[in-house]
Amino acid sequence: MEERSSNNTPPGNHPRQQPGSQQPGNEGPVKSPRQQPGSQGPGKTVRQQSGGDGPGAPADQYRRERIRRVTQNFFLHIHSTRVHPHALNPTYTFGLGVMLGFLFLVMIITGVLLMLHYTPSVDAAYNSVKDIVHVVPGGRIIRNIHRLASNFMVLIVFLHLLRTFYTGSYSGGRQLNWVIGVVMFVVVLLMSFSGYLLPWDQLSYWAVTIGSNIAASARELTDLLGITRFADIGGFLQRLLIGGETVGQEALTRFFMLHVIFLPMTLLVLTGVHFWRIRKDGGLSRPKDEATEKQEKLYSWPLVMWAELAILAGVLAVLVLLAFFVEAPLLEQANPSHPENPAKSPWYFLGIQELVSYSAFAGGLLVPVLFLYFLFSIPYKDREEQYIGQWFSGSKGLKVTWKAAFMSLLVVVLQVFIMVRFGWLRDWFPGISQWFVLLFNPATISVLVFALYAVRVGRKSGSARMSAMALFTAAVVALILFTVIGIWFRGANWEFIAGG
Amino acid sequence: MQRRNFIRKVSVTLASVAGALAGISFLKQFTHGRTGSGRKARVGRIADFPVDTYTFLEEQKIFVYRDHEGVRAVSAVCTHLGCIVLRTTDGFECPCHGSCYSETGDVRSGPAPTALQWYRVEKAPDGVIVVDMSETASAEEKFYLT
Numbered sequence: 001m002e003e004r005s006s007n008n009t010p011p012g013n014h015p016r017q018q019p020g021s022q023q024p025g026n027e028g029p030v031k032s033p034r035q036q037p038g039s040q041g042p043g044k045t046v047r048q049q050s051g052g053d054g055p056g057a058p059a060d061q062y063r064r065e066r067i068r069r070v071t072q073n074f075f076l077h078i079h080s081t082r083v084h085p086h087a088l089n090p091t092y093t094f095g096l097g098v099m100l101g102f103l104f105l106v107m108i109i110t111g112v113l114l115m116l117h118y119t120p121s122v123d124a125a126y127n128s129v130k131d132i133v134h135v136v137p138g139g140r141i142i143r144n145i146h147r148l149a150s151n152f153m154v155l156i157v158f159l160h161l162l163r164t165f166y167t168g169s170y171s172g173g174r175q176l177n178w179v180i181g182v183v184m185f186v187v188v189l190l191m192s193f194s195g196y197l198l199p200w201d202q203l204s205y206w207a208v209t210i211g212s213n214i215a216a217s218a219r220e221l222t223d224l225l226g227i228t229r230f231a232d233i234g235g236f237l238q239r240l241l242i243g244g245e246t247v248g249q250e251a252l253t254r255f256f257m258l259h260v261i262f263l264p265m266t267l268l269v270l271t272g273v274h275f276w277r278i279r280k281d282g283g284l285s286r287p288k289d290e291a292t293e294k295q296e297k298l299y300s301w302p303l304v305m306w307a308e309l310a311i312l313a314g315v316l317a318v319l320v321l322l323a324f325f326v327e328a329p330l331l332e333q334a335n336p337s338h339p340e341n342p343a344k345s346p347w348y349f350l351g352i353q354e355l356v357s358y359s360a361f362a363g364g365l366l367v368p369v370l371f372l373y374f375l376f377s378i379p380y381k382d383r384e385e386q387y388i389g390q391w392f393s394g395s396k397g398l399k400v401t402w403k404a405a406f407m408s409l410l411v412v413v414l415q416v417f418i419m420v421r422f423g424w425l426r427d428w429f430p431g432i433s434q435w436f437v438l439l440f441n442p443a444t445i446s447v448l449v450f451a452l453y454a455v456r457v458g459r460k461s462g463s464a465r466m467s468a469m470a471l472f473t474a475a476v477v478a479l480i481l482f483t484v485i486g487i488w489f490r491g492a493n494w495e496f497i498a499g500g
Numbered sequence: 501m502q503r504r505n506f507i508r509k510v511s512v513t514l515a516s517v518a519g520a521l522a523g524i525s526f527l528k529q530f531t532h533g534r535t536g537s538g539r540k541a542r543v544g545r546i547a548d549f550p551v552d553t554y555t556f557l558e559e560q561k562i563f564v565y566r567d568h569e570g571v572r573a574v575s576a577v578c579t580h581l582g583c584i585v586l587r588t589t590d591g592f593e594c595p596c597h598g599s600c601y602s603e604t605g606d607v608r609s610g611p612a613p614t615a616l617q618w619y620r621v622e623k624a625p626d627g628v629i630v631v632d633m634s635e636t637a638s639a640e641e642k643f644y645l646t
Contacts, residue, residue, distance in 0.1 A: 206583065210596060213581035220613045246582075337558035339583040341595035357597035359611050360580055426609045434613050494598040 069301040079304055080279055082297040086286040086389070088307060092167065093284065095311045096160040102315045103153045104271065107191075108264065110146040114139075118198065120256035122249045125200035126333040133330060140327075145319050147328035150192045152319075154348045157188045165378070165472055166401075168387040168465065169285035175379035177277035182375045184270045187263055189348070194259040196346060197252060205247060205334030206343035212242045212251070214356055214364035221361050224435055246336070287389035341492045350486025351479045357494050358424075358441035367443045371475055378472070382464040393465055400457060400466050401473045408474035411449050412481045415442040420496040450474040542628045546571065546645065549629075554587050562619065562631060563587065570642035573631040574605050575617040585616070592616065604639035615639075 067081040086092065117136050119128040132139040161181070164170060170178035197208045218234035228234075235245075243250025278284060286292050331340070345353050355363025387393040392401055418424075425432050425440060438444075450471055458467030491497040541560045549555050549566040556563055561576045561584060576592075578585050583596035591608065592601040599610030606615045620635035621643035629643070 206596070209583065210581045217581070217613075223613065337556075337561060337584055339595050343583060343596045353597075356581065357611055360613065423609070426607070430608065437611065437613070493593060493595050 063299065066299040066301040076301075076305070078275055079300045080283065081300055083300050083304055084283055084286055084292075084297050085295050086292055087284040088298070088303065092389075092391075094159070094163060095307070096156050096163055098308055098311050099156050099315055100153060100160060101271065102312050103149050103156065104267065106149045106315070106319060107146065107153065110142050110149065111260065111264075113142050114146055115260060120198070120252055122200065122252055125198060125252065129199040129201075129330060141320075141323045144323035144326060144328050148319055148322050148326060150195065151346075151348075152315075153188055154192055157185050158348075161185055161375075162476065166392050166469075167285060167389055168393055169389070170379040171383055172281075172285065172288075172385045172388045174277075174281045174285060177274060177281060178379045179376055180270055180274050180277065182372070184267060184274060186372070187267050187270065191259065191263045191267065192346065193349070194255045194263060197247070197255040198259060199330055200252065200334050201329075202331040202334055202340050203329060205336065206339045207345045207349075208242070208251065208255070209247050209339075210343065210345065210353070210356075211349075212238050212247060214352075214360060215241050217356075217360035217364055220359070220434065220438060224438070285389045288385065292389070342490060342494055344486070344490075347483070347487050350490075351483035354482040354486040354490070355443040357490075358419075358443050359438050362438050362441055363443045367447055370447060371479075374471065374475070378468050382468045384463060384465045387465050393469065396461075397466060397469055400461070400469050404453065404457070404470040404473035405477045407453055408446075408450065408477040409481065411446055411474075412442070412478050415445060416485060446474075446478050450478070539634065540630050540632045542624065543573075543631050545628060556587070560631065560633070562633075563592075564621075564629075564631070567642075570644040571621050571629060572637075572639075572642040573619045573621050574639075575619065575633075577616075578612060579607075579614045579616065580610070580612040606639075 070076045070079050070081045114132060117128060117132050117139065119125055129143075132143055134140070164178065164181065193208075193211060197204045216234040216238035218237060219228055219232065220234075222228040222231060222233060238245065241251070241254070242248075243254055344350060352364060352368060355367055357363070387397070390397075392398040419442060425436050453474060454467045454471035457470040458464060461467070489496055489498070541557075541562075543557055543560065543562075543564060546566070549564055549571065551566055551568060554563040554565045556576060563574050563576050565572045565574065576584050578594040578596065578599055580594060580597055580599050583594050585592040585594045585599075585601065588600075591603050592605070593599070594610070594612070597611055599612035600608040601612070601616050602608050604615075605618060607613075618637045618639050618641065620632045620637045620641070622630050622632065623643065624630050
């Protein structure tokens with residue numbers, strides 16, 4: 001069976017078997033037990049490295065041992081036995097994906113520990129979290145680590161997205177893995193949002209009230225169309241999310257279930273598929289030039305393990321150290337009749353919160369959905385494979401990126417300046433139809449300008465990749481700007497404050 | 501008819517019926533419509549509400565306003581994203597995203613899509629003021645004191 005399969009597979013797919021079958025005897029008598037088909041790396045370009053060594057030569061034994069370490073260990077065989085040196089280049093990946101894997105592990109472990117003491121009921125939740133902080137030995141540190149790790153996860157998943165995009169790593173057969181990655185990005189955001197309600201303090205209650213009403217804001221559109229009575233999509237989404245019209249026990253139960261079972265399970269499965277796809281797609285992306293292709297692959301054991309151990313140690317060190325100094329906030333118990341002022345979401349949602357302060361539907365549903373649609377569609381619109389593995393697609397792409405970033409900065413700052421200084425539609429035309437408020441605000445106008453700009457870049461350069469880079473950069477810069485405004489420039493009653 | 505064809509047809513039919521039933525019950529969700537909280541709240545006697553004052557009722561999340569003529573009730577839930585609005589000197593303001601409402605609950609500025617909701621007020625036989633949160637009213641409508 002093994003011999004046959006090695007003959008039937010296309011050349012290069014089973015690099016260890018093929019040369020072995022061509023040079024019988026080279027692999028020696030120990031060959032067959034180690035050749036489980038599933039344990040081979042993608043390794044499309046691996047060259048036979050046995051050279052002139054005989055079957056029993058010490059160098060050959062040594063190589064076998066390195067491969068065996070990976071293939072015979074359940075936990076390590078997620079790695080391929082050999083990797084391309086480009087994948088280990090620290091300024092190519094920055095180890096972000098591995099970091100996320102470890103952070104997820106930390107989240108699971110600290111999460112289970114927190115769960116031992118947490119009670120998901122409206123009456124008891126707040127006090128149980130208080131107990132975790134003040135009574136449970138080490139509870140405060142574990143909660144701090146859990147919260148820090150979740151913050152880092154959101155940050156790093158975003159950086160990982162940037163890295164993958166700007167190195168063009170979504171094309172060349174990697175389309176599906178990009179899509180899976182975007183789904184994982186959304187799941188990470190949902191995990192952190194669902195965890196936000198659990199302490200049942202003022203912060204959680206109002207953040208989730210606002211969040212669930214964003215889901216309900218589809219009514220803004222159905223009301224305008226006059227079809228809410230027949231198709232109350234907003235109300236449906238809200239009831240699905242929090243089990244009613246206001247945040248209460250049903251919402252807490254649902255969010256608890258989402259946070260500790262559904263979303264982690266989903267993320268776990270997606271992580272498995274994501275890693276598996278990397279190997280199926282031939283390892284991490286790398287430039288398609290001859291010099292890179294010529295480089296010999298390296299054995300994963302022990303090189304990759306050292307690199308990963310270093311990342312794990314770094315992640316743990318940062319988390320534990322920060323956990324002593326950065327306290328996870330716990331405000332007063334939730335009070336459904338008095339919102340915090342300002343009632344702010346966690347920092348990574350403040351960009352969206354700034355957008356919903358223009359229009360709930362446009363900022364909370366329309367624009368995020370368009371952004372996600374854009375992310376999903378990138379690898380299917382841009383199929384130019386010559387840019388794979390090059391940061392910013394070379395100097396031309398870097399120029400496009402800078403220009404788009406500057407354009408986005410201008411568009412966003414100008415609009416926010418007008419809004420703060422001179423007001424917006426409702427201040428100029430009191431009683432103006434809600435249609436205008438929904439359709440013409442800094443969120444929608446930015447989307448429109450960015451889209452037109454990207455089309456222009458695409459026309460001028462004749463490259464879908466450049467067009468995608470322009471739109472992606474503009475969107476990301478705008479997201480960062482709106483987030484910065486939401487974090488530092490919004491005070492009580494969401495009024496603009498200069499550098500609070 | 502062959503056995504496998506029979507089994508195939510039966511399974512397809514059963515699956516379609518199940519799918520249609522599930523689909524109908526799923527779609528029913530959407531026609532639920534906006535009901536408010538759909539309940540009547542006994543909020544107290546007229547004497548409990550000072551004249552010319554908006555009294556905030558925490559449980560119902562409404563303001564009850566009494567003037568020399570009668571009593572009115574307005575929702576305190578911002579129509580934008582569900583925060584509780586604050587009373588200002590000439591209307592209401594939401595602390596979450598700064599929507600401003602006039603004295604009559606109409607949107608003056610900010611992202612709120614619709615006006616604050618006014619509810620019908622009546623008096624129960626035992627003299628207690630009842631706010632019917634399933635019945636909306638206009639801002640001018642009040643329960644006249646007799």
